[in-house]
Amino acid sequence: MSPLQTLVDRLARPIDFASRNGYARLDAVRNLGPFISRQVIMALAEKIYSPVIETHLLALRQLFTDFDPRLDREAQRDRLQRAQGMLTRLRQEDGARLAGTSIVSATPPGGTPSKPVVALSREGPAGDPIWTVPIQYARGVGPKRALLFEKLGVGTLEDLLWLVPWRYEDRAHLMAIGTLAPGVRATICGEVTQVTAKRTARRGFTILDVTVSDPSGSLQAVYFNQPYLEKVLRAGTRVMMNGTATAGHRGWMDVRMEGPQYEVVGDEEEAPIHVGRIVPIYHETKGLTSRQIRAIVKGALDHWVDGLLDVIPEPVRLRHRVMAFSSAIADIHFPKAGADPAALDRGLTPAHRRLAFEEFFVLQLALAVQQQGVRHEHKGIRFLIKPALLAKLQSALPFSLTSAQREVLADIQRDMASTKPMHRLIQGDVGSGKTVVALHAMVIACGSGYQAALMAPTEILAEQHFLSLRSLLEGIGV
Numbered sequence: 001m002s003p004l005q006t007l008v009d010r011l012a013r014p015i016d017f018a019s020r021n022g023y024a025r026l027d028a029v030r031n032l033g034p035f036i037s038r039q040v041i042m043a044l045a046e047k048i049y050s051p052v053i054e055t056h057l058l059a060l061r062q063l064f065t066d067f068d069p070r071l072d073r074e075a076q077r078d079r080l081q082r083a084q085g086m087l088t089r090l091r092q093e094d095g096a097r098l099a100g101t102s103i104v105s106a107t108p109p110g111g112t113p114s115k116p117v118v119a120l121s122r123e124g125p126a127g128d129p130i131w132t133v134p135i136q137y138a139r140g141v142g143p144k145r146a147l148l149f150e151k152l153g154v155g156t157l158e159d160l161l162w163l164v165p166w167r168y169e170d171r172a173h174l175m176a177i178g179t180l181a182p183g184v185r186a187t188i189c190g191e192v193t194q195v196t197a198k199r200t201a202r203r204g205f206t207i208l209d210v211t212v213s214d215p216s217g218s219l220q221a222v223y224f225n226q227p228y229l230e231k232v233l234r235a236g237t238r239v240m241m242n243g244t245a246t247a248g249h250r251g252w253m254d255v256r257m258e259g260p261q262y263e264v265v266g267d268e269e270e271a272p273i274h275v276g277r278i279v280p281i282y283h284e285t286k287g288l289t290s291r292q293i294r295a296i297v298k299g300a301l302d303h304w305v306d307g308l309l310d311v312i313p314e315p316v317r318l319r320h321r322v323m324a325f326s327s328a329i330a331d332i333h334f335p336k337a338g339a340d341p342a343a344l345d346r347g348l349t350p351a352h353r354r355l356a357f358e359e360f361f362v363l364q365l366a367l368a369v370q371q372q373g374v375r376h377e378h379k380g381i382r383f384l385i386k387p388a389l390l391a392k393l394q395s396a397l398p399f400s401l402t403s404a405q406r407e408v409l410a411d412i413q414r415d416m417a418s419t420k421p422m423h424r425l426i427q428g429d430v431g432s433g434k435t436v437v438a439l440h441a442m443v444i445a446c447g448s449g450y451q452a453a454l455m456a457p458t459e460i461l462a463e464q465h466f467l468s469l470r471s472l473l474e475g476i477g478v
């Protein structure tokens with residue numbers, strides 16, 4: 001079975017048991033909330049799932065954060081029913097994923113939507129969540145090209161929209177070949193008039209000389225050891241080239257480019273997205289060019305962009321002055337006239353800022369929900385704080401604790417003595433005493449009859465901690 005199927009079966013056992021015979025065994029199921037929470041968190045830590053699966057798993061965990069016998073019996077039954085529905089949809093989604101499709105919808109059929117951590121789906125004009133639409137159904141893709149998109153990490157239409165260009169070319173200002181001078185980086189458009197392939201006998205190298213002409217003049221594009229281009233850059237082909245002009249054998253009047261980036265210019269219908277504007281350049285894979293990706297992205301945007309949902313509420317957008325998602329994603333792929341090419345390449349446009357803001361917003365929201373769940377979670381252990389044991393430890397130290405260390409230790413003691421899990425990160429410079437604070441927490445655990453483990457990132461550091469802490473702990477009887 002797949003890891004998800006194994007997890008779903010593990011979660012279903014106690015839920016199904018509690019639901020049998022009209023919930024007659026409900027009282028016999030203990031600690032269902034902590035069990036579900038632990039299993040989900042461990043699963044998400046071990047494996048990266050798709051956004052829709054993660055959302056359903058976290059929503060399932062949230063159902064049981066305060067699930068205990070004190071809840072109204074009707075409320076317990078309702079949650080168990082909703083949980084069974086979520087598990088069924090997770091099974092269906094996993095089966096569909098293995099079959100290469102996706103069927104989970106944001107709202108359960110015939111029911112109210114479970115409360116997700118964050119609405120990751122975006123809907124198009126037809127109402128279909130675009131994370132459920134495989135990329136092969138995008139215009140111009142199909143099953144074979146979908147396999148090529150998978151190499152770029154694109155499996156759905158939503159993935160396609162998030163395939164942000166890695167750079168841009170300013171093709172709004174094409175330079176005439178006759179105006180080029182050595183040292184100038186430029187984009188030119190012309191027709192291939194001659195192609196000559198030379199092969200060196202000594203090293204087996206191929207040198208391809210391609211002459212490109214426009215009404216103002218000609219230049220020579222030179223490609224080293226790329227013989228396959230002889231079939232692509234044929235005489236009569238209209239191409240665009242971007243590169244730095246250099247002086248040829250005859251000096252400044254003989255302009256050439258070595259290994260320029262090129263793109264074959266197709267029919268006039270497609271030309272407006274490939275020339276005469278700032279053009280997005282995407283990462284490519286063999287069999288899938290940036291030009292092809294550009295045309296497919298344009299078709300997807302034309303069909304879906306007006307119906308995209310925005311996961312950031314409008315008041316938040318206005319307060320932080322960020323663009324709407326539909327405007328940002330359109331500008332990312334096809335910048336408007338007058339956009340700054342340098343800012344685009346550096347990711348400093350308002351559209352880039354919006355997408356970066358969304359990533360942080362969703363991350364912070366997920367962390368906030370997770371933290372809220374931890375606050376309401378009950379642990380089974382309350383540690384006993386033994387001042388005498390801690391005093392013995394501190395007297396054995398060759399130094400006194402700083403005020404900052406005492407303050408942090410006081411927070412940790414309160415957490416360990418409470419009924420709720422501790423959820424802390426201690427941050428400090430090297431030598432600031434983080435380890436000695438951790439040692440105090442370990443002594444509190446051991447003084448309460450439990451064990452503690454100190455993990456270190458390297459074997460050498462682990463040995464150093466062991467040797468230094470053993471003498472301290474043996475001296476106080478731990």
